Amino acid sequence: MEKADYRCLIELFENCFYADYQTRLVAGDDEPLYQPGTAGADHQVIFAHGFFASALHEIAHWCIAGAARRQQVDYGYWYEPDGRDAEQQAQFEQLERKPQAIEWLFSACADVPFQVSVDNLGGIEVDRAAFTAAVRAQLVAYLRDETLPPRAERFARALAAHYQQSYRSVVCQFLASA
Structure with missing residues (x-):
């Protein structure tokens, strides 16, 4: 496996957090998203397009989010797209x-x-x-x-x-x- 292979991040994240938080790191095809689990489904930290840096960034957001935020889609934050003043x-x-x-x-x-x-x-x-x-x-x-x-x-x-x-x-x- 090469150095910046996102698959190792998925494995490390699983080993560090799944047992305690039922949360998985997932390579997505689109924009990043945090999806809280429902009805026994795992929570998902979804990063963009298999990018290593995107995975690290999304994990960082998850590490900061408190328990209440982790129950909301994208931690309850509203995102202002490109073109900000x-x-x-x-x-x-x-x-x-x-x-x-x-x-x-x-x-x-x-x-x-x-x-x-x-x-x-x-x-x-x-x-x-x-x-x-x-x-x-x-x-x-x-x-x-x-x-x-x-x-x-x-x-x-x-x-x-x-x-x-x-x-x-x-x-x-x-x-x-x-």
């Missing part, structure tokens, strides 16, 4: 800072590149560097203050072990660069 983009970046920080940690643990997603190709010009700095600052705060959501830490450690990396070294790299 400055105010909408600022709100998007505020909301996306935390999951993208966790995604960055996951990427580092899997030894794959990370790039923030501003997700506004048809909208205003976005300051990608400023958003990257905000996402990094959020990740450093999670690690420095030991406030990383427990499921996120659990999955990050599983990724690091699978990709033969030291979780502690990954964390130290972020903290040293702060």
Whole structure:
């Protein structure tokens, strides 16, 4: 299996969370979606088009979502599509800072590149560097203050072990660069 093969993420996610949360990671054909289970059906974290980065991003959202949010389609959030104005983009970046920080940690643990997603190709010009700095600052705060959501830490450690990396070294790299 090659390094960024999403199938290993499905297996790792299953091993980490299925017994406790009856939730499966699923490669989708379309846009990402969280689908809560009903009538004995499993919950599903569906990522886009078999993309490794999409899977990491959707797992990050799931790791942040509390129990009540995990009972709602897409955690009860409303998504503003491409073409956002400055105010909408600022709100998007505020909301996306935390999951993208966790995604960055996951990427580092899997030894794959990370790039923030501003997700506004048809909208205003976005300051990608400023958003990257905000996402990094959020990740450093999670690690420095030991406030990383427990499921996120659990999955990050599983990724690091699978990709033969030291979780502690990954964390130290972020903290040293702060």
